[in-house]
Amino acid sequence: MGIDRPNQFSDMEDADFDDSQLAYHVKDILNSVLIGENDLYNQLVGVMHRSRNLQFDEVGLLETSLTALSGAVSCLDIAHHESLLSVIFSMSLWNYRPSVMDALVELIVSMAISNGKFVDLSLGMLVSNFMPPPYFLDRLKHPRGLERKYQVTSRVHAALEKITEYVPLAPLRLLPIVLEGMPTIHRNDHAIVIYVENMLKLEGSAIGELVGGTLLMAVVDRLIDLDVSIGWDEMLEEDFCKGIFDMELLDLDQDVDYSEEDGHELHPLSCKSLAGNAIAELLDSLMVMTFSHLESCKDTGRLMEVFETLLQSFQLTVLNAHKSKFAQFVMFYACALDPENCGLRFATVLADIFVQNLHSELTRMSAVAYLASYLSRGKFLSASFVAIILKRLVDWCMEYCKTQDGDVNPKAHRVFYSGCQAIMYVLCFRMKSFMDVARLKSQLLLMPLEAILRHKLGPLKVCLPSVVQEFLRLAKAARLFTVSKTFVFDDLLESELSRAFGGLERLDMFFPFDPCLLKKSGSIIREHYVFWSTVRPKYDDKESSSDEEDIDEDFVDENEDILDDGIAGSSDEHGICLDEFDYALNKMSITPKDSFSFKFGGRFQEHTRMPSRIRPSTSPESL
Incomplete structure (x- = not known):
């Protein structure tokens, strides 16, 4: 909104008020709405609307207003202050400097703690800040952008944990919000990566003790979604003319970074067809992030606990997934991190499923x-x-x-x-x-x-x-x-x-x-x-x-x-x-x-043998 501020309201920042006096002033503004006096209230809403490219005096006024609102949350009413609440809950921490972030987070936490009606709205606002606004995505490639990312996400998670301290059931109310807010695979790749990164951070926090298993299973489900979305059919059709389907496993591909001497089984798909495939690269990034999370779980002694969740997810979704090609390596890596526990358990469970006529x-x-x-x-x-x-x-x-x-x-x-x-x-x-x-x-x-x-x-x-x-x-x-x-x-x-x-x-x-x-x-x-x-x-x-x-x-x-x-x-x-x-x-x-x-059109060799490099499964029907 482009509402101009009369001196009566803007002087609030410059006046020699302490926090309690500012809070009383804002309470009066909020209560004035109940008797039909909306001028100062509308000016306050206008201050909240200002977000990007703020001038120095605007930054100070916004910070002061947010601080004052934190002391006046008891006067906020969903019915009478709908426009103000709508603006507050749509604010993005990514738009502001740290001092404003702190004031906004304090307000959100205060609202969640003071009134049960604001809990879901407050949690939703914090979760929405898992991802940056679209305009900010390119900045994440630079150090200053990454610094802002840390400033935002660290405050979001601190706020979520503080709310949980005062509202013990908050994690259960948070879970559906996080799951519903998970971006689709058609959204910006970087946004999905950041969102999943925050989900995994939640899983490893105190909040994860209640909902971490479900969050982790949701991450695995997203890996499966991406996995089966990779366009193998088109790639194979493209390679057909070049003789890929005759099952020749090349001794060396000059475009690949690894040679047979390195002990790698290679196929042209590894260097050509997946190169530049946005979904494959996104899946790759998410899997690396998941691997890193598993490593941190091992360092904190939680790996076996997390593995049981992964095993449950594997049996529910991965085991019978038609086109899963890579997501199962999350299980493989977890087993590699702890062979004596996770590694043996995985094999035992698979053997049990096979030999026991229960499936x-x-x-x-x-x-x-x-x-x-x-x-x-x-x-x-x-x-x-x-x-x-x-x-x-x-x-x-x-x-x-x-x-x-x-x-x-x-x-x-x-x-x-x-x-x-x-x-x-x-x-x-x-x-x-x-x-x-x-x-x-x-x-x-x-x-x-x-x-x-x-x-x-x-x-x-x-x-x-x-x-x-x-x-x-x-x-x-x-x-x-x-x-x-x-x-x-x-x-x-x-x-x-x-x-x-x-x-x-x-x-x-x-x-x-x-x-x-x-x-x-x-x-x-x-x-x-x-x-x-x-x-x-x-x-x-x-x-x-x-x-x-x-x-x-x-x-x-x-x-x-x-x-x-x-x-x-x-x-x-x-x-x-x-x-x-x-x-x-x-x-x-x-x-x-x-x-x-x-x-x-070829001819048979005299004998068959296991290929020098076993071609990864990539046929459309096998997928």
């Missing part, structure tokens, strides 16, 4: 996909612990085999096949570490793996050839089976059975902890992560030739349908509708290098 089939399959990926990729997990969990999976699969007398059927036994594929996948990564320790080697040799794999349910015919082939190579080298010879596939064409389980034409299925492509959060994960390039065995032509010569003839006879180009067992024969299989069926698969080159 849907899709949830159990998703759980074992997460478990296999986690056990394979977590550098912080000991081989002994991995062996313990692996034995649980093997025992469950063996018991399942004892109760079944039927033939191969991906639809009827999909949980079983997902467990078998998980076991083989883990051993692809962990076989060497088991064989290097006599006790673990003995335990592995005693596991009934051969009985499971040779069962009439035919897991080797259903699980994806890339995982099966690599596992069998390693099993042969480790003399894992009683027979002296093992088995290989003659080509890379997936059978109808493995397609039914892994997904017809799905191109590039995934284990959930495939390499994280986000630049900043991925670099944090790296030191805790096992890359395939660091554990893969070295194969040469002689070894491949030897494999051909040493095929177990008995096993070939038993599985000759796998070795034919036609690959027996069509979906029609088993009554399988491929479209019925949800994404969770596909979470377990890794397609090998060149496995689909035939479909794009």
Whole structure:
């Protein structure tokens, strides 16, 4: 408002009044409204309206008025002073210098403490200051802008805690305000980052003791929202012409900062398709912020408490999320920070979900996909612990085999096949570490793996050839089976059975902890992560030739349908509708290098093997 101030009102600042006298003066102004005298009241409202680019005398008058109002809150009435309250509760701390901020915060706190009707309005005003006005966002790139950010947010949180001291139930009233005020992903990226930063700060404060769990789950939900919003379909379509879908995993990409010698599994998507993607960069920033919060929780001894909230959130939202590619690494990082507690608990819970028939089939399959990926990729997990969990999976699969007398059927036994594929996948990564320790080697040799794999349910015919082939190579080298010879596939064409389980034409299925492509959060994960390039065995032509010569003839006879180009067992024969299989069926698969080159005009190689760099899951359908 552009109301001019008569001397009668502006002299209030210059007069030799103490705070109590100023308060009495403002009380008179507020009470005058009740008898229809509005001139001074309107002038007071006009002072509150002035915000940006204040002159020195205007700053002083505003500060004085706010201080006086703090002493007159008992006279404020929602019905009679609506215009004044509306202005006060819409004021932004970001517009003022520290002295005015202090006066405004004092007024807001006084109003919340003095009158229950003002609590929600006061909390809402403070939460609105989590984010700066749009005009201020660019200033956050500069030191002075960051200084103002600290000045504002520190005062906001101090005010919230002070209100909580006097109004113990304030956190419960604050929670819905914070959740409803959370920006959408279409708002300015920097504003969302600042808002989430304040949510995490609340979670770590005394207020968080009552509502911190819900706030943290809301942050995870927002990470999921961003994750599934990344436009993978367009990226992959853009890369199709360049041969990305033939599953070639490049040895080196000159545009990437990391080489194979650094132990990184790379794909062009990591340096090209995500570069400049605003949603991916926003998700990356929020994940780094969440990682930092987890570190602070560890430093204060709260990590296990916070982890239980994360675990609950994971089971409710992340576990069965269709397109989650990166948000799950929050769990991975929490486990890496505390392997002995968080790390072991996460694996145990996933194993429990799989082996206990208390959840849907899709949830159990998703759980074992997460478990296999986690056990394979977590550098912080000991081989002994991995062996313990692996034995649980093997025992469950063996018991399942004892109760079944039927033939191969991906639809009827999909949980079983997902467990078998998980076991083989883990051993692809962990076989060497088991064989290097006599006790673990003995335990592995005693596991009934051969009985499971040779069962009439035919897991080797259903699980994806890339995982099966690599596992069998390693099993042969480790003399894992009683027979002296093992088995290989003659080509890379997936059978109808493995397609039914892994997904017809799905191109590039995934284990959930495939390499994280986000630049900043991925670099944090790296030191805790096992890359395939660091554990893969070295194969040469002689070894491949030897494999051909040493095929177990008995096993070939038993599985000759796998070795034919036609690959027996069509979906029609088993009554399988491929479209019925949800994404969770596909979470377990890794397609090998060149496995689909035939479909794009290439030719098959003689043998399949685990790719030197396992391509992160990026296909539209697997997402």
